Amino acid sequence: MLPVRQLARTRLGPSISRQWRFGLTRGARLSSSSLSAQEAQLNEVSTMSEASVTEPAKNASEMNPNGQRSGKSGQIHTNSDSDKPNRQNPGARRYKINPKLRDISSQVRSSIESADASDTAEALEILEEGLSYLREVQVAEGINEESLFSVFQPVLDVYSQKITDASTLNKVLDLAIEHKVAHGFLFGRVMALQALESYQAVLQTWVRFLEYSSAVENGLVFKRFGFMKDSAFRKRDLTNLAFYSYVQSCLAANAKYDFRDAMKLLQTDEVPEIFQVRRTVMGLGAVRSEKEFQEFQTQLNALELESLDPNGSVVIRKINRAVATNDANLLNRTYELVQDAALKHKRPISENTLTRFMNGYLECQQIDRVFDIFRSMLRNGISKPSIVTWDIVLRCMGHPSYLRTLNEAKRNENLVNLRRTVDTVLSLYPEMSPKTLSIIVAGFANMGDFDAVDEFLAKYSVQGSGKVPVIHATKNNILIGLVLNKKVHEAEEKLKELMADGSGYVPSTSCMNTFLNHYARADNYKAVDGILKFMKQHNIPEEIGTYTIVIDLYFKMHRAKGLAPNVTELLESFASNKQAGLTLNDYTYSILISGLVKDGLNLEAARTLFDHSKSYGNSPHVLTAMLQGELDHGSVGNAEILFEKYTKSKNDPRIWNQMIKALLYKHESLALQYYQNFKDQEKISSRCKPNHYTYYFLIQHFMKKGNKEKIDWMLQEMAESGSELGTELPKIIRRLSREHTVPKPLLDRVV
Numbered sequence: 001m002l003p004v005r006q007l008a009r010t011r012l013g014p015s016i017s018r019q020w021r022f023g024l025t026r027g028a029r030l031s032s033s034s035l036s037a038q039e040a041q042l043n044e045v046s047t048m049s050e051a052s053v054t055e056p057a058k059n060a061s062e063m064n065p066n067g068q069r070s071g072k073s074g075q076i077h078t079n080s081d082s083d084k085p086n087r088q089n090p091g092a093r094r095y096k097i098n099p100k101l102r103d104i105s106s107q108v109r110s111s112i113e114s115a116d117a118s119d120t121a122e123a124l125e126i127l128e129e130g131l132s133y134l135r136e137v138q139v140a141e142g143i144n145e146e147s148l149f150s151v152f153q154p155v156l157d158v159y160s161q162k163i164t165d166a167s168t169l170n171k172v173l174d175l176a177i178e179h180k181v182a183h184g185f186l187f188g189r190v191m192a193l194q195a196l197e198s199y200q201a202v203l204q205t206w207v208r209f210l211e212y213s214s215a216v217e218n219g220l221v222f223k224r225f226g227f228m229k230d231s232a233f234r235k236r237d238l239t240n241l242a243f244y245s246y247v248q249s250c251l252a253a254n255a256k257y258d259f260r261d262a263m264k265l266l267q268t269d270e271v272p273e274i275f276q277v278r279r280t281v282m283g284l285g286a287v288r289s290e291k292e293f294q295e296f297q298t299q300l301n302a303l304e305l306e307s308l309d310p311n312g313s314v315v316i317r318k319i320n321r322a323v324a325t326n327d328a329n330l331l332n333r334t335y336e337l338v339q340d341a342a343l344k345h346k347r348p349i350s351e352n353t354l355t356r357f358m359n360g361y362l363e364c365q366q367i368d369r370v371f372d373i374f375r376s377m378l379r380n381g382i383s384k385p386s387i388v389t390w391d392i393v394l395r396c397m398g399h400p401s402y403l404r405t406l407n408e409a410k411r412n413e414n415l416v417n418l419r420r421t422v423d424t425v426l427s428l429y430p431e432m433s434p435k436t437l438s439i440i441v442a443g444f445a446n447m448g449d450f451d452a453v454d455e456f457l458a459k460y461s462v463q464g465s466g467k468v469p470v471i472h473a474t475k476n477n478i479l480i481g482l483v484l485n486k487k488v489h490e491a492e493e494k495l496k497e498l499m500a501d502g503s504g505y506v507p508s509t510s511c512m513n514t515f516l517n518h519y520a521r522a523d524n525y526k527a528v529d530g531i532l533k534f535m536k537q538h539n540i541p542e543e544i545g546t547y548t549i550v551i552d553l554y555f556k557m558h559r560a561k562g563l564a565p566n567v568t569e570l571l572e573s574f575a576s577n578k579q580a581g582l583t584l585n586d587y588t589y590s591i592l593i594s595g596l597v598k599d600g601l602n603l604e605a606a607r608t609l610f611d612h613s614k615s616y617g618n619s620p621h622v623l624t625a626m627l628q629g630e631l632d633h634g635s636v637g638n639a640e641i642l643f644e645k646y647t648k649s650k651n652d653p654r655i656w657n658q659m660i661k662a663l664l665y666k667h668e669s670l671a672l673q674y675y676q677n678f679k680d681q682e683k684i685s686s687r688c689k690p691n692h693y694t695y696y697f698l699i700q701h702f703m704k705k706g707n708k709e710k711i712d713w714m715l716q717e718m719a720e721s722g723s724e725l726g727t728e729l730p731k732i733i734r735r736l737s738r739e740h741t742v743p744k745p746l747l748d749r750v751v
Helices: 004-010 016-021 032-036 039-045 099-114 121-141 145-162 166-178 184-194 199-216 236-252 259-266 274-283 290-307 313-324 328-345 351-363 367-379 387-397 408-428 434-446 450-460 472-484 488-499 509-521 525-537 544-560 567-575 586-597 603-616 620-633 636-649 653-664 668-683 692-705 708-721 728-736 744-748
Strands: none
Touching: 099 121, 099 145, 121 145, 121 166, 145 166, 145 184, 166 184, 166 199, 184 199, 184 236, 199 236, 236 259, 236 274, 236 290, 274 290, 274 636, 290 328, 313 328, 313 351, 328 351, 351 367, 351 387, 367 387, 387 408, 387 434, 408 434, 434 450, 434 472, 450 472, 472 488, 472 509, 488 509, 509 525, 509 544, 525 544, 544 567, 544 586, 544 603, 567 603, 586 603, 586 620, 603 620, 620 636, 620 653, 636 653, 653 668, 653 692, 668 692, 692 708, 692 728, 708 728, 708 744
């Protein structure tokens, strides 16, 4: 391409306006009045490290006679790009934009803003000339790469919003790639438009993205800028669009779908979940209707079922991801898919796979599901489960989250059952291992039976008459049990003893979190500070549980002093922790919020965190966590607003059931209104309708209230729906048939 100066002389002739637009003479500058209208947007290119562009500068800033910017104090800033700390955000780098870069980007933006949506040819030409000229003078003007890239992102955003034709926007992408200012969001917009016309075109753009992102490697391709704060775009959207188009291409060509080929194309070790694909495709307008996507989902489910090995690596990866993200719903979907695949292929689910599911549910603190799978395992021919399986069962029986759900009578019953289960395990596997001993000690310690703890240590450990070494996990479990049973002084003394026994023992993070949580609940700020210093002194890493406790205490302390907590500052201090920095993403926020709302004591802190998390958009994980907090301990009105936000991007049965279950005990009439609306969703999506969980929540509620009329109504509703009944409803229906008239079609299904 010819330089802009030569273009102005040869192609544009005497066009004064074109010369003025790009400042082709040294003295040419935009007047102050021309600048003022766009000042706010131009200054938005001040960039923040890894997060966003800093807020626009105040229009009060003026240009001095030499073209330099003066602030409110009259201090003159130089024209060259520079790094200086931003006082409002100490972690940000603020660039003073080169005048030529600022002026040209402003004029390029004006060209697309003033263009007719049906005729953007001149705006594309001006974009090309502007970028070419800036690249030509970049070195001489001292324009750094990040500043150039950042300045053009809001400009390219305007192009992508104005242009709705895929081929035309693709030309904009071509220019952005050529001049290395293409951001992931621009690829996403192009791919979303292409998906309405050609799936092959989407895949070609995806390949171009892979080539471009690997060639650029400047960390800017997915950097979030200030103008993106309300954007629905996410990094994973490109992968989701590519996957969607790959599957659609296979379906259109009647070609075989293979998830292994999909992973090679996506360059990932797993394919996206359907709910992630739905959020992207629907959110970016890459599909014409909800019905069209539902058809795609039905076909994809069939393809996945056809190729899924119920005991294969794909299942293992799904389980691992559910555990890593604490996503019990993903675990539920995977378990149902595996059951369907086993039935279809007539291939039993192995004990190894079932054990992985049990461990997954344990990590997600869904203890009842662990017991359900274990009972199913015994019923289906696994008469001697492995010691790995038994270890998980023992862990669940003594797990603090399970024990919290039991009253005193149930706890005593559970203690007896734990002893019987341990006896059963030892009769099957007489050789005690260090791990199993640690788990047994944990169970009895958590239930406060320290006589049993001493008994098993004396019988099996090397410290007694046995041969089993006492590993660090066993010591952690003793300390945790003491603190949970409010024997804190004894726990402190035991900690000193264990650290002095010559074994090199250092308590684990979870053990220290137990101490930390006890002192935080007692508002013992000095002890909390001491624990945190102790952890730092002994290189005990902090984790998400530590941060949740500290956030809770931080808000309490500030409220007590009448101060407003600075959430940004707090989270930045976590993220900058050199020992184990907190990675802030939607999963992190959802876990933090869940921890804060679980007892309702710090809903205010959770709401503040939720507001702070909005830079990640309406994440289903974050919305679900905050929704549960509002339903359990907060405002029904707030919950309804969150529900509406959630269903706009992801309309699934789980969120409806969550609302209905919680509202039944607070606002029954509103819960029933949601139930009726839930039934209406089937007109929009065949997959979104009441299921056996819905009916279980409703009928259990009416049974507790002794409302005969409503029970009869629910029995009729179930009969008419034809929904699957799950495992619990048939038992309930049979029991109710003694006193209620159960519709014959429903009764026939359970007898």
